[in-house]
Every structure is written in structure tokens, then in C-alpha cells.
Amino acid sequence: MHRRLFLRHAALATTALAALPLSVCSPPESAPSEAAPPAGEASGGPLHEATLADLQAYQQQGRYSARQLTELYLQRIEALNHKGPTLRAVLSTNPEALRIADALDQERRAGRVRGPLHGIPILLKDNIDTGDSQFTTAGALVLARHRARQDAFIVRQLRAAGAVLLGKANLSEWSNFRSTSSSNGWSTLGGQTRNPYVLDRSPNGSSSGSAVAAAANLCAAAVGTETDGSVVSPASACGLVGLKPTVGLLSRAGIIPISSTQDTAGPLARTVRDAALLLGALAGPSAAPDPADPATAARAGQDPTDYTAYLQASALQGQRLGVEKSHLRDPSAAGDLLRQAVAELKKLGATLVEVELPRPLKPIGEAEMEVLLHEFKDSVNRYLAAAGAPVKSLAEVIAFNRKHEARVMPYFEQELLERAEQTTGLGSARYRAALARSNDASRRGLDQLFTGLRLAALVGITAGPAWSLDLVHGDSDAGPSFTTPAATAGYPHLTVPMGQVHGLPVGLSFVGPAWSEARLLGLGYAYEQATGHRRAPAFRAGLAGQ
Numbered sequence: 001m002h003r004r005l006f007l008r009h010a011a012l013a014t015t016a017l018a019a020l021p022l023s024v025c026s027p028p029e030s031a032p033s034e035a036a037p038p039a040g041e042a043s044g045g046p047l048h049e050a051t052l053a054d055l056q057a058y059q060q061q062g063r064y065s066a067r068q069l070t071e072l073y074l075q076r077i078e079a080l081n082h083k084g085p086t087l088r089a090v091l092s093t094n095p096e097a098l099r100i101a102d103a104l105d106q107e108r109r110a111g112r113v114r115g116p117l118h119g120i121p122i123l124l125k126d127n128i129d130t131g132d133s134q135f136t137t138a139g140a141l142v143l144a145r146h147r148a149r150q151d152a153f154i155v156r157q158l159r160a161a162g163a164v165l166l167g168k169a170n171l172s173e174w175s176n177f178r179s180t181s182s183s184n185g186w187s188t189l190g191g192q193t194r195n196p197y198v199l200d201r202s203p204n205g206s207s208s209g210s211a212v213a214a215a216a217n218l219c220a221a222a223v224g225t226e227t228d229g230s231v232v233s234p235a236s237a238c239g240l241v242g243l244k245p246t247v248g249l250l251s252r253a254g255i256i257p258i259s260s261t262q263d264t265a266g267p268l269a270r271t272v273r274d275a276a277l278l279l280g281a282l283a284g285p286s287a288a289p290d291p292a293d294p295a296t297a298a299r300a301g302q303d304p305t306d307y308t309a310y311l312q313a314s315a316l317q318g319q320r321l322g323v324e325k326s327h328l329r330d331p332s333a334a335g336d337l338l339r340q341a342v343a344e345l346k347k348l349g350a351t352l353v354e355v356e357l358p359r360p361l362k363p364i365g366e367a368e369m370e371v372l373l374h375e376f377k378d379s380v381n382r383y384l385a386a387a388g389a390p391v392k393s394l395a396e397v398i399a400f401n402r403k404h405e406a407r408v409m410p411y412f413e414q415e416l417l418e419r420a421e422q423t424t425g426l427g428s429a430r431y432r433a434a435l436a437r438s439n440d441a442s443r444r445g446l447d448q449l450f451t452g453l454r455l456a457a458l459v460g461i462t463a464g465p466a467w468s469l470d471l472v473h474g475d476s477d478a479g480p481s482f483t484t485p486a487a488t489a490g491y492p493h494l495t496v497p498m499g500q501v502h503g504l505p506v507g508l509s510f511v512g513p514a515w516s517e518a519r520l521l522g523l524g525y526a527y528e529q530a531t532g533h534r535r536a537p538a539f540r541a542g543l544a545g546q
Helices: 003-009 052-060 066-081 097-109 153-161 208-215 232-237 272-283 294-299 333-347 366-386 394-403 415-421 429-452 484-489 517-531
Strands: 090-093 121-125 164-169 221-226 241-244 264-269 320-324 351-355 457-461 493-501 504-511
Touching: 052 066, 052 272, 066 090, 066 097, 066 121, 066 164, 090 208, 097 164, 121 208, 153 164, 153 272, 164 208, 208 221, 208 232, 208 264, 221 272, 232 241, 232 493, 232 504, 241 272, 241 517, 264 272, 272 517, 320 333, 333 351, 333 457, 333 493, 333 504, 333 517, 366 394, 366 415, 366 429, 394 415, 429 484, 457 517, 493 517, 504 517
Parallel strands: 121 164, 121 221, 320 351, 320 457
Antiparallel strands: 090 164, 221 264, 241 264, 241 493, 457 504, 493 504
């Protein structure tokens, strides 16, 4: 959940600032063997801005095995996550990663290559279950030793595709649905994740560690989850491509939830092509519904898609795009970037139409908050009861946090957990009314724009440049944001780098109707290829005096 969505609903925290705890990263099962980069590699070595195609080519050419690639990523995590800039993006590494890589190398030697993710190290947000020796914690002390009974649906898809599960990424604790005064990227178990572009700035969230790890080349790509902004906002802040797909495209079974109507997993990558490849792997080869997630029933009839087939440099030609009027006229530096992007989109053959989003779709309202509070209690209780967790209900989580208040709540409280616990169930009139005002109204409003104006997508500023980290007062409002319309409607949202403000990345959003992921990826690819706004992070300490 994106922290800035709650700013209008709470007072600021006033707890004192103390030293940040360090992330804990499990050691690999054995010491890495030598895998020195050949002469002439970029200064960052073979992993520097390497695409999935690059990593496949390394393996095919015999330059690096899957094991060696995994070792190199583990070494880079050790160097940057715990030392140097101390990114705190990776909560734990997978003790089984090297064994997985060895098995995939054996398959390759035997002539079996599973696809574009074969031997590719991928990080998972630590609210995604893995049925192995890793813990699934949501960053929370209460779940510090929680091992899931089985893989999440999307994890099974990644294993089948040949990915190496490198470890778990830090996140905003409970996906930032704990307090109204939180700092995105902070968790009790992982500490404060830092933005790799400017270290004293927020990484945004709640998929903070996934975004920072992908941006800083600590993994080939990463998986995050979103309720409202939690994939696309950190992607924007960290110079990445991020995609929140249509709710129901990817099963949520085995993911610690917030909302049954808005939650979804999504890819975070350095290029549109890599995001498309990762999305295809997460979806799997079949469009059959997952009985464990009723939302996937709507996926039936949606053909399994090779999303890369839609990645054409000409994809913007002849397309009608709606641009959010308030964003287009925003006087900030982010508004300047959007106006430049509009000019670039026009040069690439698109027609831009100014639109004004219906009022309910702009900032988060009480209706969306009411929906999330009700659904969080219901969904978390279901998850905890079925997952073999050490606590079985939200009420027990709240009681545990109170008992361990000194460690769990040094900076901010648990008001959202407590408000959710007070709700009375999904059958209540209050919940049903809020759902109609938020989610149903969002779909109607967006559909009217898409069909009435014949728009392929809406574009806007994903989020303003990252604000300064502040554990005392929580997150700041950094200007325009475009996360809520797609979130409440359950529609797909792609963000692509659009430039930087004082070295801080800002993303361009493409929002489309349900099941339009392939088209959005095509539009984003055409824009990305023509503009090339992605820049690797420089790990600057701060902006003062620069």
C-alpha cells in the first residue's frame, strides 16, 4: 500500500528518532566460487544493467553458469545491502539458491532450457509464500519465524519457468497497512530501505526492497505486490519499469493480503521487455482459473500471451491517449517532465486528448479506506488461520505488537490494524456501500473515458520525485500521483522511466482497461525505446550542497 494515500487520515507521529536496525541476510549454503568478470566488462561487472537476454546469452555462450550468476548476485547483495550504501533492500537470501542453480545448470547441459527465465536469479517481496526453508514475514516480528506450508501460486510458476529464487526483499511492514504515520520501506525485521539514487530519500513502497534491489542490480528482476501504488510508486522512485496487472490475471493464493478486490502481484524490472517476460512467467502457460483465488475466474478465456510479441517500436502510432489535465498543468518539475513526455508521445504517432478524471478517482477517499479496512481483517484472518502461522488472527497480531511495543513500534503505531479489527465483516451495509462508491464507481468512470473517447490508455505522472526519509513524521506528499484509478478499478497500470528531477527518477504511467497488459507493454516499450530515460543509480548520499 502506498504510504501517501493515508496522509489525509491521520496526525503525524512524534516518537523520537533512534538508530536504524540492520537488515538480516542469510548466508549462502556454501562460499561462492570465483566468477571474475572478463576484461572489458562495464565497471559494474557482468551484472551491471544486464537484461534477461544478456543473462541467457552468458549461459548459452558458456561465459557464466546459473550458479556463477547466482554467486555474483549474492556477492553484490553482501557488498551493497549490508556494506557500502547499506541499502537494506534484501531481507534474507535463500539458502537453497545455489542448489537450485546447480540443478538448472545440469538441465542446460542435458539440453533442456525451460525458457527465458532459466537460471535467472529473481527476488520476491517478503509477503509471498515459499514452501521451503525461507521465512515469509511481511517484515513483521510476529511472523519472523513463519515458514509457509507451500509455494504461492506465482512462486510455482517461477520455479516451473526455471527461475532461481534468490531470496526475499524488504518491504513496508504489512505492506504499509499498519500505521498512518509510517515510513515506506521500513520494517521491524529489515530496517529502513534506502533509495539507491539518493540514499537519504524514500524508495517509496510498499514493494520498496523489490524495487531498490532491481534498480541497484542486486537481482535480475523482482516481484512486488500492490494494493494501491505499491508496485508502480517504488518503480517510479527507483527508475524502473513496474506493472500492476488486472486483478485476477495472477493468482493471489499464498500472498499475505490486504484487499480481496485490489491486491495483485506484479513485475519490477529495468526494461519493458524484462517486465513482459517476468509477467508471462508469473501468469504461467495456462489461463485456467486458480480455485484458490476466485478473482482468477475472470481470467478464463484470456489467452495465455507472449507479451513480448507486442513490443514494437511503432506501437504508439495511431493510438489515442488521454492525459490527465491536472497533471499536464502541474507547475512542478515533474509536470515539466510530463509535458516533455507528451511531446515525445506525439512525435511517436500518438494523439493526446486532455481528460479530467471523475472526482472519485483522484485522491484516496474514505470509501476506499473503508473497503481496505474491512477486507484486510477478513483476508488476513483467513491467511493466518490457513498458513500455519504462529498467530491465527489480526487480534493476536495486535496483542503481540503491544507486548513487544519497544521493538515493533519505535517510530509509529498500529492504528490501521486496530481500525481494521473494529470492522464487522464483508456482509455489513457499511462495507457494501463503500465498495459501490469506490471500486464500482472507479470502473464505471474509467470505462466511460476509454469507450467514450476511444482511448487506448490514460497517461499521467506516476508519482513525484522521492521525498526525504523521516522516521519521526513519516512520509511526505511529493505532488501528483496516478495510482488510485487503476487500483480501485482493478485495471492494469504500467510505469516507465520518464526522466529525473535533481537525480531522482520520475515515472510515466500508462493505465488501460481490464486485460490490456499486452497493449500497455507495447505502448511503454515504444516510449522507452525512443527516449531511453533509464539511468543506473549512483548511490549519492544526499542532495544538500549539490
